[in-house]
Amino acid sequence: MTKEAMDTLVYHGEKVEFGNLINLICHRISEFPKTGLNVGIYLDRTPALVAAVNACLITGNTYIPLDPDHPAERINMILEDVKPDLILTHGHYLSKLPSDSVKIDVDSLSSDESVPEPVSREFCQDRESIAYIIFTSGSTGKPKGVMIPRPAMDNFLDSMAKKPGLTANDRLLAVTTVSFDISVLEIFLPIRTGAQLFLLDKNESHDPDSIISALDSYDITVMQATPVTWRMLIDAGWKGKDNLKVLCGGEALTPELAEELLDRCGELWNMYGPTETTVWSTIEKVERDKPISIGEPIDNTEIYILDENMNKVLHGVEGDLFIGGKGLAAGYFKRPDLTEKVFIPNPFTPGETIYKTGDLVRYMADGRLECLGRSDFQVKIRGFRIELGEIESALLTLDEIASAVVHPQVVRKGMKDLVAYLIERKPVEERVLVEHLSRILPDYMIPAYFVRLDKFLLNTNGKIDRKNLPLPQVKEIVLEGNGDDLSLKEKILFVWKRVLQREDISTDQNFFEIGGNSILAVQLLREIGEFCGLTVPLGAFFMNPVIDDMINQAKSGSDKEMTVLLLNNTTEGVPLFCLGGIDIYSELAACFEGERPVYGVFLPYEEQLIDNIQRGTIDEWEYVSIQGMAGAYLRDIRKYYPQGPCHILGVSIAGMIAFEASKLIKANEGARGELFILDSHLPHARRLTPFGKIYSALRSLKHRSGKPGEPKNKLNPDQAYIEAMRDFINDQAIEVFDKVATPIDGDIYLIRALTNVYSKGESFSDDLGWNDLTSGQVGILELPDDHMGILNQPHVVKLADFLKEKIDR
Numbered sequence: 001m002t003k004e005a006m007d008t009l010v011y012h013g014e015k016v017e018f019g020n021l022i023n024l025i026c027h028r029i030s031e032f033p034k035t036g037l038n039v040g041i042y043l044d045r046t047p048a049l050v051a052a053v054n055a056c057l058i059t060g061n062t063y064i065p066l067d068p069d070h071p072a073e074r075i076n077m078i079l080e081d082v083k084p085d086l087i088l089t090h091g092h093y094l095s096k097l098p099s100d101s102v103k104i105d106v107d108s109l110s111s112d113e114s115v116p117e118p119v120s121r122e123f124c125q126d127r128e129s130i131a132y133i134i135f136t137s138g139s140t141g142k143p144k145g146v147m148i149p150r151p152a153m154d155n156f157l158d159s160m161a162k163k164p165g166l167t168a169n170d171r172l173l174a175v176t177t178v179s180f181d182i183s184v185l186e187i188f189l190p191i192r193t194g195a196q197l198f199l200l201d202k203n204e205s206h207d208p209d210s211i212i213s214a215l216d217s218y219d220i221t222v223m224q225a226t227p228v229t230w231r232m233l234i235d236a237g238w239k240g241k242d243n244l245k246v247l248c249g250g251e252a253l254t255p256e257l258a259e260e261l262l263d264r265c266g267e268l269w270n271m272y273g274p275t276e277t278t279v280w281s282t283i284e285k286v287e288r289d290k291p292i293s294i295g296e297p298i299d300n301t302e303i304y305i306l307d308e309n310m311n312k313v314l315h316g317v318e319g320d321l322f323i324g325g326k327g328l329a330a331g332y333f334k335r336p337d338l339t340e341k342v343f344i345p346n347p348f349t350p351g352e353t354i355y356k357t358g359d360l361v362r363y364m365a366d367g368r369l370e371c372l373g374r375s376d377f378q379v380k381i382r383g384f385r386i387e388l389g390e391i392e393s394a395l396l397t398l399d400e401i402a403s404a405v406v407h408p409q410v411v412r413k414g415m416k417d418l419v420a421y422l423i424e425r426k427p428v429e430e431r432v433l434v435e436h437l438s439r440i441l442p443d444y445m446i447p448a449y450f451v452r453l454d455k456f457l458l459n460t461n462g463k464i465d466r467k468n469l470p471l472p473q474v475k476e477i478v479l480e481g482n483g484d485d486l487s488l489k490e491k492i493l494f495v496w497k498r499v500l501q502r503e504d505i506s507t508d509q510n511f512f513e514i515g516g517n518s519i520l521a522v523q524l525l526r527e528i529g530e531f532c533g534l535t536v537p538l539g540a541f542f543m544n545p546v547i548d549d550m551i552n553q554a555k556s557g558s559d560k561e562m563t564v565l566l567l568n569n570t571t572e573g574v575p576l577f578c579l580g581g582i583d584i585y586s587e588l589a590a591c592f593e594g595e596r597p598v599y600g601v602f603l604p605y606e607e608q609l610i611d612n613i614q615r616g617t618i619d620e621w622e623y624v625s626i627q628g629m630a631g632a633y634l635r636d637i638r639k640y641y642p643q644g645p646c647h648i649l650g651v652s653i654a655g656m657i658a659f660e661a662s663k664l665i666k667a668n669e670g671a672r673g674e675l676f677i678l679d680s681h682l683p684h685a686r687r688l689t690p691f692g693k694i695y696s697a698l699r700s701l702k703h704r705s706g707k708p709g710e711p712k713n714k715l716n717p718d719q720a721y722i723e724a725m726r727d728f729i730n731d732q733a734i735e736v737f738d739k740v741a742t743p744i745d746g747d748i749y750l751i752r753a754l755t756n757v758y759s760k761g762e763s764f765s766d767d768l769g770w771n772d773l774t775s776g777q778v779g780i781l782e783l784p785d786d787h788m789g790i791l792n793q794p795h796v797v798k799l800a801d802f803l804k805e806k807i808d809r
């Protein structure tokens, strides 16, 4: 294995060295007096995540992935269960985690100056230690933690390195979340074999176009994914790659998908295995025109097909699949009852244990294994393992629900969805049900349909007859005419209805709570592109999957209804909100691509003011004071980023608004992010020569005589009027702000445009007056361009570097 490959991965197109971060994390973890620590991993999909899980294993500790996208209640349930000794996280998640937990902000480590001596890169060889605990759906309503011992993980990796095989010449694309155990292959196998790892971030790994382009541009030779992801790539037009080894597993591989994949790759492997037996337990190289099989056991793994009396079935007869060998989990975390039920003594080899998978299988005539389905209520929906009982338990926590059955059904063509069948004590709206479930369950466990029944039909065994549960009604939504007469809003609404196959959609509903899922999201955005001529980045859609937001974002940056727009494709990390404009910040946002979200925020207050004056509903404070405007801006920002400190930037008057907004954030959150003020001049810092004073008086007289006149059309004030009004309001607001503003706690960063056009006889102090408004320092960056020029190339790169340095400080 080459040291080079071991310590680097490719992320956002760049080689990232993460060995130093591993060292830093190892050293911090080693400060704890013991090993065998349970370490929570609450991290975004970045190189830091790869460094963190490696550091856990090197130091002989256990990593426990926690998905920041899962609802807080679910994460807390796991944290209460595990009580981790420490949690590795990012600074922006600190406030989301329990205050009494021990947390390490890995970002603060990476900017640490002191580089400790490198630690040994060998994984701890303590054969008893647990490598990871992965939580999976639990039938009684609580997720259960599967504990995988180090030897099980080592055995799995060694076996995979041989077959399907990975060498130092390979380039592997990692797309799977670490809370799904198949990520173990993607993260650790390249490191073990010296192959180069290419890590996609969260949005990229959901987006077929990003995956397709990564496969080609990085010349990837191995990628592993669930059937649903491969299907998504094919549907998105992926043409394939001759030298690609496709690993497909986690759910049944259909013959159709196998054919389509074989047409597009060098090798196709069907991988089978439950989390409880360490990722994959049987594998098969798929050949054309041969029935699909889950193949043969991997190294040091035994399989048994048994009947209900634990006797081996005859060749070709269906039975329960049991797995034994080195891959077996050490059981479920703190759940001896559950462990005992499925990890049972091996009736054929005393002293050993076998795991009851719940899968029904049989030997085919040629001796290979065929998977026939499940014998229990565990299902796979889009690759996610779900115990139906967990959703049913969550529904029953509502008093209005007397009985609940959740069952997978094919309602929409080619797609398996969860349907909840309910007997209600009192009617509950679907919205209430969804809201309730989303607090407890991840998106993929929220049923797409809710069907109310008076009673459940029973089968001859007296059990609920799941096979004959009625299918929910869906509607084929068709377009009358060619759609040319529809407004943009009507067009978007139509596409939503067609994709979700339902009429009852209101424009404030969340796509993922009314039957939408990641596959449909890709389809939706493609259709919105084709039918509405609108490009909506998948990442931005995941952040705001609501029609109203989509319509607002659909309008151009100059549209007056627009307030907040994500300007890059990045959704992870503490955002930077740039106030006072949208388009003007797009080049700056591009410099932060893949690092943090950058939003443009524009509050069309001049127009709202005019409108409110005309209606007589004016809130003077809000419109004519900087503080009031800051409150209004912050209200809009909070729709996108409900809580927590964030970084704020503003140019010109928006710099002052940013200043007040930053104070409000500190007051509400107890901390603020960094504050950047771009070329914003405080009147009190203005110096005038005697001539300058006369000149300035003349200008202001001229200005007054040109005060805003009556709008030509009351409902549609013309642009000149709006601009005059804006100057007028802004001048008033700045004058008052300059007199009443009180200092902010901590530092301010000021970016000065050096080619400012000042009036005759006018000059400003270097800090533009901001030293008087801070208890800390004013850090100044000077750029040789004007007001707006500093936001464009070439200066924007320097500006972005300055911002990054201060934010990472």
Ligand code: AMP
Pocket: 136, 248, 249, 250, 251, 252, 253, 270, 271, 272, 273, 274, 275, 276, 294, 357, 358, 359, 371, 374, 380, 384, 385
């Ligand atoms: P998980 O623990 O999430 O890996 O899910 C394990 C279950 O997924 C297995 O017990 C099977 O029911 C199903 N499964 C995984 N891989 C395959 C496969 N290649 N073919 C059929 N079913 C599979």
